[in-house]
Amino acid sequence: xxxxxxxxxxxxxxxxxxxxxxxxxxxxxxxxxxxxxxxxxxxxxxxxxxxxxxxxxxxxxxxxxxxxxxxxxxxxxxxxxxxxxxxxxxxxxxxxxxxxxxxxxxxxxxxxxxxxxxxxxxxxxxxxxxxxxxxxxxxxxxxxxxxxxxxxxxxxxxxxxxxxxxxxxxxxxxxxxxxxxxxxxxxxxxxxxxxxxxxxxxxxxxxxxxxxxxxxxxxxxxxxxxxxxxxxxxxxxxxxxxxxxxxxxxxxxxxxxxxxxxxxxxxxxxxxxxxxxxxxxxxx
DNA sequence: ATTAATCCCTGGAGGC
DNA sequence: TGCCTCCAGGGATTAA
Numbered sequence: 001x002x003x004x005x006x007x008x009x010x011x012x013x014x015x016x017x018x019x020x021x022x023x024x025x026x027x028x029x030x031x032x033x034x035x036x037x038x039x040x041x042x043x044x045x046x047x048x049x050x051x052x053x054x055x056x057x058x059x060x061x062x063x064x065x066x067x068x069x070x071x072x073x074x075x076x077x078x079x080x081x082x083x084x085x086x087x088x089x090x091x092x093x094x095x096x097x098x099x100x101x102x103x104x105x106x107x108x109x110x111x112x113x114x115x116x117x118x119x120x121x122x123x124x125x126x127x128x129x130x131x132x133x134x135x136x137x138x139x140x141x142x143x144x145x146x147x148x149x150x151x152x153x154x155x156x157x158x159x160x161x162x163x164x165x166x167x168x169x170x171x172x173x174x175x176x177x178x179x180x181x182x183x184x185x186x187x188x189x190x191x192x193x194x195x196x197x198x199x200x201x202x203x204x205x206x207x208x209x210x211x212x213x214x215x216x217x218x219x220x221x222x223x224x225x226x227x228x229x230x231x232x233x234x235x236x237x238x239x240x241x242x243x244x245x246x247x248x249x250x251x252x253x254x255x256x257x258x259x260x261x262x263x264x265x266x267x268x269x270x271x272x273x274x275x276x277x278x279x280x281x282x283x284x
Numbered sequence: 285a286t287t288a289a290t291c292c293c294t295g296g297a298g299g300c
Numbered sequence: 301t302g303c304c305t306c307c308a309g310g311g312a313t314t315a316a
Contacts, residue, residue: 001309032292035312059310075310076293093294112293114310130311157287164310174309262288264309 002074004171005214007059015054017082021100022050030095035118042119058134058170062125069125071118078115081107135169138211145204152192160188161262175242178267180206182241187275188266194279241267
């Protein structure tokens with residue numbers, strides 16, 4: 001499932017493949033993929049548009065066209081395929097085809113059809129309903145400890161689903177959130193407002209570190225994820241808890257367990273990540 | 285106001 | 301072999 005590291009890897013691939021290409025025609029084979037405007041308008045408005053920049057915000061890809069910004073979220077299994085020749089056989093999960101004036105093609109594939117695209121006037125991408133509420137990018141420059149600390153105090157909700165909301169910080173999905181909580185030694189169900197300052201500092205560092213290392217590894221290939229160049233990621237080799245149920249924790253040897261937290265499969269070490277009843281007193 | 289549940293989708297795995 | 305059920309889950313939406 002593409003999370004920030006996978007989306008960033010796709011962005012980099014697309015930057016090499018489709019920058020400066022001009023759209024000749026767009027075919028939408030599964031209209032529900034297009035959130036807005038209508039699939040017909042989406043296709044018509046893109047004709048003659050040139051891709052001037054490839055950006056990313058959280059897990060959203062932003063194609064900056066001459067007069068429009070195209071938002072694209074891959075959700076679970078969305079992927080882009082670049083084809084030098086339009087006559088290449090069409091995979092049955094192809095839902096949107098961008099035909100360029102030079103005869104090449106960019107195809108959007110999505111087995112489960114969960115991915116979504118929208119088209120808005122240039123410069124309005126970040127104002128879009130789904131992007132406006134996003135938290136900071138998970139890097140040293142944008143993700144500051146103090147505001148993070150403040151926000152965590154406001155919610156009693158379990159830390160894992162809170163981090164998945166993308167409002168405190170962007171980029172974490174089910175894999176990296178489990179990895180981050182393991183690294184920070186925090187139980188996924190620990191209520192946010194019961195975290196100690198020490199724990200919040202560890203969590204803050206872990207989020208930046210895990211996502212940064214995953215980007216450098218080209219993301220993780222768990223089931224089907226491939227980048228725009230068709231290459232697998234390498235970070236799955238560095239995973240400590242995700243998909244390792246029943247294997248020994250690399251820190252303490254206790255067997256990794258899997259539970260459900262807010263409908264999501266959740267992996268953690270029951271020894272390193274203990275659930276506390278309440279916040280212990282902190283001394284200065 | 286926060287938080288929980290539901291929905292969208294299909295392929296793969298496991299049971300019998 | 302084949303049919304059935306269950307599971308994977310991000311984010312929008314609806315309900316409590």
